[in-house]
Amino acid sequence: MWCAEGSTANVAVITEHGEQFTYADVMRATDELARHVSDRCLVFCLCRNCIGSLIGYIAFLSNGIVPLLVDAKTEKGGLSRLSDSYKPRFFWLPEEMLSDFPECAPVYSVHGYSLVRTPHPDGYPLFKDLALLMTTSGSTGGRKLVRQSYANLDANAESIVSYLELDASERSITTLPMNYSYGLSIINSHLRVGASLILTEKAVVQKEFWQQFDTYQATSFGGVPYTFELLHRLKFTRMKLPSLRTMTQAGGRLSPELQRHFGEFAEQSGRRFFVMYGQTEATARMSYLPGDRVLDKCGSIGIAIPGGSLSLIDNDGVGIVEHGVAGELVYTGSNVTLGYAEEGGDLTKDDEWKGRLHTGDIAEVDGDGFYWIVGRKKRFLKIYGNRVNLDEVEALLKEALDTSEVACAGFDDHLHVFVTDENLIDRAGRFIVDQTGLNRLAVFVSFIEAIPKNEAGKVLYSSLQRAVVPDE
Amino acid sequence: MSNSNKYDTAFIETFQVDAQQLSGLQYQDIKEWDSIGHMQLMSVLEEAFSVELDIDDIIDFSSYEKGKEILSKYGVSMANE
Numbered sequence: 001m002w003c004a005e006g007s008t009a010n011v012a013v014i015t016e017h018g019e020q021f022t023y024a025d026v027m028r029a030t031d032e033l034a035r036h037v038s039d040r041c042l043v044f045c046l047c048r049n050c051i052g053s054l055i056g057y058i059a060f061l062s063n064g065i066v067p068l069l070v071d072a073k074t075e076k077g078g079l080s081r082l083s084d085s086y087k088p089r090f091f092w093l094p095e096e097m098l099s100d101f102p103e104c105a106p107v108y109s110v111h112g113y114s115l116v117r118t119p120h121p122d123g124y125p126l127f128k129d130l131a132l133l134m135t136t137s138g139s140t141g142g143r144k145l146v147r148q149s150y151a152n153l154d155a156n157a158e159s160i161v162s163y164l165e166l167d168a169s170e171r172s173i174t175t176l177p178m179n180y181s182y183g184l185s186i187i188n189s190h191l192r193v194g195a196s197l198i199l200t201e202k203a204v205v206q207k208e209f210w211q212q213f214d215t216y217q218a219t220s221f222g223g224v225p226y227t228f229e230l231l232h233r234l235k236f237t238r239m240k241l242p243s244l245r246t247m248t249q250a251g252g253r254l255s256p257e258l259q260r261h262f263g264e265f266a267e268q269s270g271r272r273f274f275v276m277y278g279q280t281e282a283t284a285r286m287s288y289l290p291g292d293r294v295l296d297k298c299g300s301i302g303i304a305i306p307g308g309s310l311s312l313i314d315n316d317g318v319g320i321v322e323h324g325v326a327g328e329l330v331y332t333g334s335n336v337t338l339g340y341a342e343e344g345g346d347l348t349k350d351d352e353w354k355g356r357l358h359t360g361d362i363a364e365v366d367g368d369g370f371y372w373i374v375g376r377k378k379r380f381l382k383i384y385g386n387r388v389n390l391d392e393v394e395a396l397l398k399e400a401l402d403t404s405e406v407a408c409a410g411f412d413d414h415l416h417v418f419v420t421d422e423n424l425i426d427r428a429g430r431f432i433v434d435q436t437g438l439n440r441l442a443v444f445v446s447f448i449e450a451i452p453k454n455e456a457g458k459v460l461y462s463s464l465q466r467a468v469v470p471d472e
Numbered sequence: 473m474s475n476s477n478k479y480d481t482a483f484i485e486t487f488q489v490d491a492q493q494l495s496g497l498q499y500q501d502i503k504e505w506d507s508i509g510h511m512q513l514m515s516v517l518e519e520a521f522s523v524e525l526d527i528d529d530i531i532d533f534s535s536y537e538k539g540k541e542i543l544s545k546y547g548v549s550m551a552n553e
Contacts, residue, residue: 073503203507206499207531230507234527449488450512457508 002058007168007194014171014198014216015051016208023194029110030059036108036115040064041089042123042133042347043115044082046072047179048094049199052113054187056092057178061153066126066347067092068133068145069179071455076100085143086133086344087120124344129351133341134181134280146181146280147338147349153188156283156335159305160189163288164246164274170195171243173218175204175227180456182250185284186222204230210239217243224251226457228258229404237265250276250285251456253373255398256299263294277301277373282357283335286310287371300370301363308333310371312363326374329363332356379461381410388415388436390461400431407451409464416468418448444468475521476550479543482516483536498535521548 008024015021021029033055037043043060045067047053053072060067068086070079072094091104095114098106104116129149136144160166172190174197176183190197198216202209204227212218218241223231228249247262254262259275266273273294278285287310289302304310312320312327320327332355339352362375379390390408397406397417405420406428415438417428429445432438452460473481483494487504499505505513514530517523517539523546525533533539540550 203500203510205507205510205531206534207528210531226508230511233511234530450508453508455506 002062002191010168010194011196012191012194013051013054014196016200016202016212018215019051021051026055026058029055030062033059033108033110033115034063034065037063037065037090040066040126042066042068042086042126043090043092044068044070044079044086044088045179046070046074046079046091046093046097047177048072049174049178049183049201050112051199052094052111053092053178054197054199055111056113056115057187058191060092061131066130066133068135069184070135071177071179072097082143083118083120086145086341086347087123088118089120089123091116091118125348127338127348127350130338130347133347134184135179136280136340143342145341147341147347148283149338149351152283152335152337155307155333156185156285156305157188157192159307159333159335160185160285161192162306163290164189164248166190166193166195168194170219170245171198171217172196172220172222173198173209173213173216174200175221175223176251177455180251181280181284182222182224182278182456185278186248204234213241214243219243220246220248222248222250224457225249225254225258225404226453228254228262232258232261237261237269244271246272246274248274248276250278252458253395255404259298260295263298266291267295275300275302277371279357279359281337281353281359282308282331282333283337285335286331286333286357286359289370293370297368297370300366300372302370304331304333305335308335310363310365312365313358323367324364326362326364328377329359329361329371329373330356331359381413381415388438390415393417393432393436396435397428397431401428405451407459407461407464409461409468411465411468413442414468415443416464417443417445418451418464419445420448420450422447474550475543475548478520479517479540479548479550482513482520486513486516494536496536499533517543521546523548 009022011020012023012026013021043065045056047069092115095112098114104118106114106116108115130147131150131153132148133145172186178184198218200212262273272291274291275289277287285305287301287304289300309332311330313330314320314327336353336355336357341347360377361373363371363373365371375389375391381388394408398404401424407418410416419428425445429443432443452463454460529542533542
C-alpha cells in the first residue's frame with residue numbers, strides 16, 4: 001500500500017529538524033526493524049509525529065506484524081490495562097521512555113525509538129486479515145479497540161487519494177496525532193502516491209509550526225473543528241501561505257459559520273476546502289463534501305466516498321427513501337472494519353460487520369443526494385416525557401450565545417449545560433426554557449473552567465456525564 | 473495586585489499548577505498547557521492586563537519567561553516591582 005512504483009527517490013518524510021527521508025531510506029529502515037521481530041505478533045506502537053514512530057508503523061504493517069497505535073502520552077495506568085488485556089510481544093516506544101518499562105528488554109533502537117520485548121512472549125492468536133488496531137476515538141483509558149484489516153486500509157487510502165486527487169507533488173504537514181484515525185488516513189493516503197509528509201509535534205498555536213509550514217512549503221493540512229476554531233482566532237486567512245493548496249476538515253461538525261468562513265477563504269484564494277465525515281469503525285473516511293459545494297451545501301456531510309455508499313434506516317431497520325426524513329445513517333463499503341475487540345481473545349475474531357456499519361448518527365438526505373447529520377442516536381434525554389436531543393440543544397446554544405465553549409449532558413429529567421463564561425449562565429438557562437418549553441427546574445447551567453476535550457478536540461461527554469449523575 | 477502576581481495567577485488558575493512549577497514552564501510541559509489551554513491563557517492575560525495580543529505574539533508565547541518578555545512590549549512590566 002506504500003508508494004507508487006518509480007517514486008523511491010521521492011522524499012517521504014521531512015522531520016521537525018529538517019532531515020529528509022526518501023521512500024528508499026524509509027524502506028531500508030523498516031526492513032531492518034522488521035528483521036528484529038521474527039514472526040506475526042502484536043506490537044504496541046507508542047506514537048508521536050516523528051520519524052521513529054512512523055518507521056515502526058510502516059515496518060509492522062508491511063511485514064504482517066499487527067501494531068496497536070496509542071498516543072505516547074497515554075498515562076501509564078491506561079497503557080498497563082491495555083497491555084494486560086492484549087499481551088503485546090513488543091512495545092515500540094520513544095527511547096526516553098525506556099526507563100518507564102523496566103520489565104521490558106530492549107532489542108533494537110533507531111531514530112530515537114526502541115523496540116522492547118515485553119514479558120508476554122506468546123500473546124493471543126491473530127485473525128489472518130487483522131492489520132492494525134486503533135483505540136476508539138473519544139474514549140480514554142478504555143480497552144475497546146477497532147480491528148482494521150489490510151483490505152480496509154487499502155480501500156480507504158485508495159478512495160481518499162481518488163476524491164482528493166492526491167499525487168506525488170503533495171506535502172502534507174501533520175496537525176493530528178498518527179494514532180488518531182483521521183491523522184493516520186492522511187499519512188496512508190499520502191504515502192500511497194509517493195507524496196511527502198512534514199512530521200511535526202508542534203501545534204498551530206506555535207510559531208515553529210508555521211516556520212516549518214513555510215520552510216518546507218506545505219501544500220495541505222487537516223484539522224478537527226477545534227483546529228479551525230483556533231485558526232480562526234489566529235486570523236489564519238490573513239497569513240501568507242503561498243504553498244497551501246488544500247485544507248481538509250473531519251472529526252466532528254464544524255459550525256456553519258466557520259465552514260462558510262473557510263469555504264469563502266478557499267474560494268477567494270484559489271484553495272480547496274473539503275469537509276468530511278468518518279469514524280474509526282470505517283477505517284477513517286465515509287463521506288466528503290466536494291470542494292465546490294462547501295458553500296451551497298454548508299452543514300452537509302456530503303456524499304459517500306468513492307467505493308462506498310450511504311443509506312438511512314428507521315427504528316425497525318427498514319430503509320428510508322424519502323428526502324428529509326431522519327433515520328440512522330448506515331455506511332456500506334470495503335473500508336468498514338472487522339469489528340471491535342474488548343480483550344485479547346477477540347483478536348482472533350473474523351469479520352463481524354461484513355462491510356456494513358451502523359454509524360449511530362441520525363441523518364437526512366436531500367433531493368440532491370447530500371446527507372445531513374441531525375443528531376446522534378444515543379445522546380438524547382427524555383425530560384418530563386419530552387425527547388431532548390443534547391446535540392441539537394448544544395448547537396442551538398452555541399449559536400445563541402455565540403460561543404463554541406458550551407456542552408450539554410444530563411440524566412433523567414435533568415438537562416445540564418456547561419459554559420466556560422459565568423456571565424452566560426442566566427442567558428443559557430433562559431434560552432433553553434424559551435426554546436424547548438422545558439421547566440426551568442429541569443435545566444441546570446453551571447460554570448466549568450474548560451469543556452473537557454480529547455486531543456482531537458472532541459468533547460468528552462463521558463466525563464461531563466460523570467459530573468452530573470449523582471452517586472448511587 | 474502587582475503585575476507579577478497577576479501574571480502568575482493567570483497561569484496558576486488556567487493550568488491548576490503551583491507557583492513553584494512556573495519557573496521554566498514551557499508549552500506542552502504539562503498536559504493542561506496544550507493548544508486549548510494556550511488560548512485560554514491568552515484570553516485570561518488579555519483580560520488581566522487589558523491588552524490585545526498580536527497573533528505573532530500569541531504563537532511566540534512558548535514559555536512562562538517568554539510571556540513576560542512579550543507582555544513587556546505591551547507596557548506590562550514585571551521587573552523591579
